[in-house]
Amino acid sequence: MTNLLESIRTSQVWRSIFRHGPPVTTRNRTLAVLSNFFLHLHPVKLRRSGLRLSYTWCMGGITFFLFFVETITGLLLMFYYRPTAEYAFADIQALNAHVPLGIMREIHRWGAHAMVISVWLHMYRVFLTGSYKPPREFNWNVGVILLVLTLLLSFTGYLLPWDQLAIWAITVGSNMARATPVLGHEGPFAGNLTWDGVGLIHAGNDARFALISGRFVGEATLLRFYVLHCVGIPLVVAVLIAIHFWRVRKDGGISGPL
Amino acid sequence: MNDALQGFFNALGDPRLYFLLSCGLLGASLYWRKWFTKIGTGVALLAFAVVFFVWGLGDRDFFAIAMKPDNVPIAGMLVLVGFFTWLALRRAVINDELRARGEPTLEERAASQKVFVWPDLVYTELICLMLVGALLVVWSVYLKAPIEEPAAPAISPNPAKAPWYFLGLQEMLVYFDPWLAGVVFPSFIILGLQAIPYIDRNPKGNGYYTFTERPFAITSFLFGFLILWVSLVILGTFLRGPNWSFFGPFEYWNTNKLEPLINVNLSEIFWVYWLGKPLPQFWLVRELPGLLLLVGYFGVLPIILARTVLKKIYIEAGFARYQVTAFLLLMMALLPIKMLLRWAFNLKYLVQINEFFLNI
Numbered sequence: 001m002t003n004l005l006e007s008i009r010t011s012q013v014w015r016s017i018f019r020h021g022p023p024v025t026t027r028n029r030t031l032a033v034l035s036n037f038f039l040h041l042h043p044v045k046l047r048r049s050g051l052r053l054s055y056t057w058c059m060g061g062i063t064f065f066l067f068f069v070e071t072i073t074g075l076l077l078m079f080y081y082r083p084t085a086e087y088a089f090a091d092i093q094a095l096n097a098h099v100p101l102g103i104m105r106e107i108h109r110w111g112a113h114a115m116v117i118s119v120w121l122h123m124y125r126v127f128l129t130g131s132y133k134p135p136r137e138f139n140w141n142v143g144v145i146l147l148v149l150t151l152l153l154s155f156t157g158y159l160l161p162w163d164q165l166a167i168w169a170i171t172v173g174s175n176m177a178r179a180t181p182v183l184g185h186e187g188p189f190a191g192n193l194t195w196d197g198v199g200l201i202h203a204g205n206d207a208r209f210a211l212i213s214g215r216f217v218g219e220a221t222l223l224r225f226y227v228l229h230c231v232g233i234p235l236v237v238a239v240l241i242a243i244h245f246w247r248v249r250k251d252g253g254i255s256g257p258l
Numbered sequence: 259m260n261d262a263l264q265g266f267f268n269a270l271g272d273p274r275l276y277f278l279l280s281c282g283l284l285g286a287s288l289y290w291r292k293w294f295t296k297i298g299t300g301v302a303l304l305a306f307a308v309v310f311f312v313w314g315l316g317d318r319d320f321f322a323i324a325m326k327p328d329n330v331p332i333a334g335m336l337v338l339v340g341f342f343t344w345l346a347l348r349r350a351v352i353n354d355e356l357r358a359r360g361e362p363t364l365e366e367r368a369a370s371q372k373v374f375v376w377p378d379l380v381y382t383e384l385i386c387l388m389l390v391g392a393l394l395v396v397w398s399v400y401l402k403a404p405i406e407e408p409a410a411p412a413i414s415p416n417p418a419k420a421p422w423y424f425l426g427l428q429e430m431l432v433y434f435d436p437w438l439a440g441v442v443f444p445s446f447i448i449l450g451l452q453a454i455p456y457i458d459r460n461p462k463g464n465g466y467y468t469f470t471e472r473p474f475a476i477t478s479f480l481f482g483f484l485i486l487w488v489s490l491v492i493l494g495t496f497l498r499g500p501n502w503s504f505f506g507p508f509e510y511w512n513t514n515k516l517e518p519l520i521n522v523n524l525s526e527i528f529w530v531y532w533l534g535k536p537l538p539q540f541w542l543v544r545e546l547p548g549l550l551l552l553v554g555y556f557g558v559l560p561i562i563l564a565r566t567v568l569k570k571i572y573i574e575a576g577f578a579r580y581q582v583t584a585f586l587l588l589m590m591a592l593l594p595i596k597m598l599l600r601w602a603f604n605l606k607y608l609v610q611i612n613e614f615f616l617n618i
Contacts, residue, residue: 023376032376042375049368051378054349055467057342058386065387069394089408096405106398113331114394116423120335120483121342127454127479128346130463130472137455144451151423158421163406164413165328172428173420176440187437188616216411256465257366 041245043253050254055129059122063150064241066115070153073108074230081160083226085219088162112154119150131255139247142240149237156229159222170225171217177208184208264317267310268506271497273432274601277594280489284480287347291469295348303344307337317508323496324507327404332422332495339488343480349467357468365466416500416513425494426487432502433596435607435617443589450586454479457583459575474571482590521606524548541611548609552618560584 008014009022020031033039049055080099081091095105123143126132132140159170178186182193183206190201203215213220248254270276287294311333314320324333353363373379420428430439462471469476497504499511528547529535538544564572564580572580599605609618 026374029374029376033380039376039380042379045372045374046379047369048371048373049365049465051373051382052368053382053386054345055365055368058383061383061386062390065390069391085409089405092405096402103395103398106401106403107394109403110331110397110401111394113328113422114390117331117335117338120488121338123451124339124342124483125346127483128350128476129465129467131465132455133458133461133464134455140455141452144448147451148448154423155421161405162409164409164415165404165406167409167411168415168418169421171414172418173424176427176436179436180441181437184437184441186615187441189614191615218411256369257363258464 041249043249046253047256049256056254057121057125059118059125063115063118063122066111066118067237067241069111070108070115071234073104073111076104077108078230083160083222085162085222088160088222092161092163112157115150116154119147123147126255129255136247136251136255139244139251142244142247146237146240146244149233149240153229153233153237156225156233159217159225160229162222167217170212170221174208174212174217177211178203178206180207264506264508268508271504271506273493273497273504274597276493276497277485277489277597280485281481281594284484287343288469288477288480291347291351295344295351300341300344300348303340304337307340314507319510320507323511327401328422329495330401332492335488336492339484343484346467347469350469353466353468354470357471363466363468417498417502419494419498422491422495425498426490428502429490429494429498430593433593433600437615438618443593446586446589450590453582453586457575457579457586459579478587478590486590486593521600521604523607523610524551524605525610527603527605541613545609545611548607548618551608556585556588559588 019035020028023029023032030044033042033044077095080095082088092105095102126140126143155170155173159166178184180187182189183201184190185199185201185203185206185208187201187207190206191199193200203209209215212218213224270279293299311324314324323329349364353365356363419425427439427444430443433439434443458472458475460472460475462468463475496507499505499509499515500513501516503515503517505511505515524547525537525544529537529544542549560581563584568580568584571583575583596605596608599608607617609616611617
């Protein structure tokens with residue numbers, strides 16, 4: 001057995017992937033991080049304070065992990081789902097009925113709830129340890145935007161099952177946009193924008209119309225939210241996560257006493 | 259006995275009592291934080307929560323609302339937020355004591371030592387992710403994702419609730435018009451969060467838990483996050499039923515329960531009740547009392563605060579930073595103030611200008 005492992009480790013294939021020996025020496029532990037694409041965001045060494053779970057709560061890492069889980073399960077769900085008023089609900093039902101022991105929708109839904117909670121707790125920890133203070137002001141801002149985008153990801157995904165819970169939650173949520181000052185048709189001062197006595201802002205062109213692509217939550221909203229949920233927002237989030245992690249390193253690694 | 263206890267907790271859930279109690283609890287845990295962060299207190303609080311939950315599940319109405327699949331993570335969040343608040347305060351108390359004795363904080367002690375990312379951090383991360391992954395799988399096996407009736411735009415459910423994380427905003431709709439509760443306040447929450455690093459110029463407490471070195475910043479944030487966000491999400495999820503009426507945790511969600519709306523505007527209180535005159539026709543005169551109050555609140559109050567309670571912050575932060583800080587804090591305080599005014603005087607709007615759809 002030991003011989004087998006040893007021969008794998010010394011094989012040309014293995015050594016073409018991992019260009020260093022087992023990470024038991026200082027040199028190889030350094031190389032394990034530096035020469036690995038997935039690990040190279042880490043420093044080689046860090047202060048022990050940044051390792052303690054009682055300090056970090058691991059919430060940022062968990063949020064990233066959940067984003068990853070949501071991406072994978074979301075991808076699998078897309079194979080079974082068509083974002084039209086005719087098929088959306090039936091596809092979800094079919095998914096429940098036809099995939100034996102399937103838990104992808106469950107993992108996606110509970111993972112989404114968990115991600116909202118973990119991103120809040122991450123912000124909570126970062127605030128309580130004062131980790132937004134210089135030099136990390138900008139990264140705190142990136143984090144706030146990521147938090148908002150997490151909520152928007154969840155919000156757009158909420159509509160996709162196309163059941164009563166979905167459309168009415170989105171209706172209640174997006175009704176607020178009607179009241180946007182000036183730009184919503186029921187908002188303050190919107191009635192004052194007129195041209196020859198005709199109101200310029202109405203239900204067919206206001207902020208809510210832009211959000212849900214119609215006068216009420218309908219098929220156009222479903223398509224719009226689907227595209228935003230599966231492609232638009234995840235793309236932005238992925239880029240911002242990259243910046244967020246990169247800046248953690250550039251700002252001196254995980255926060256700790258100065 | 260059981261009925262009396264259930265009645266007691268139903269009464270505690272009343273939005274007024276619920277809100278004031280949460281404020282009181284937060285204040286007490288901060289003031290008596292040394293006692294609050296003892297292991298014994300933490301265990302006792304957790305035990306109470308578990309006993310309450312298990313006992314509650316015996317009731318049909320409590321079970322229905324607490325075990326609704328989408329509500330399970332929210333109950334979990336409550337426990338997590340409570341635990342992490344306790345943990346952070348505990349470390350803050352320990353650090354503050356160490357500092358007072360001139361010794362390094364817990365973080366400073368651990369920071370002097372450097373460790374290799376491989377294996378220490380890499381394995382810590384791996385174990386965390388495996389535990390979360392396992393939790394997610396077990397959760398998904400035992401709790402099916404719900405699916406309701408197919409979408410029917412003509413049949414609106416009662417209650418119609420926004421996604422759970424926006425229920426704090428929906429709760430604000432009881433006290434404010436949608437343009438404030440749904441648009442202006444959320445925008446200022448985001449802007450306010452973004453402004454935090456630029457308005458808090460206190461260099462202390464960077465990279466370690468502390469309370470005494472930044473009491474004002476922490477108290478304001480805890481009030482905003484724990485009371486105005488998390489506790490209102492809990493209220494909106496578990497205690498608001500059909501017609502957005504209040505229901506205790508052990509109360510049946512009866513769709514016929516209606517709360518009478520007998521709210522009056524400040525203009526009516528001022529002109530009709532106090533002066534005994536009819537409401538003036540011109541909106542500027544009619545709403546003058548409310549407008550003056552708002553000008554005083556946002557324009558004059560910051561100046562008074564700068565010379566009294568917030569003097570230290572004004573000197574530290576400088577004019578511009580202080581103005582932004584004061585404005586954001588006053589915006590945040592508008593919600594509890596309006597709540598108290600509603601409960602005490604049935605106040606509907608401070609300012610109601612139908613001419614522009616502008617109600618505050």
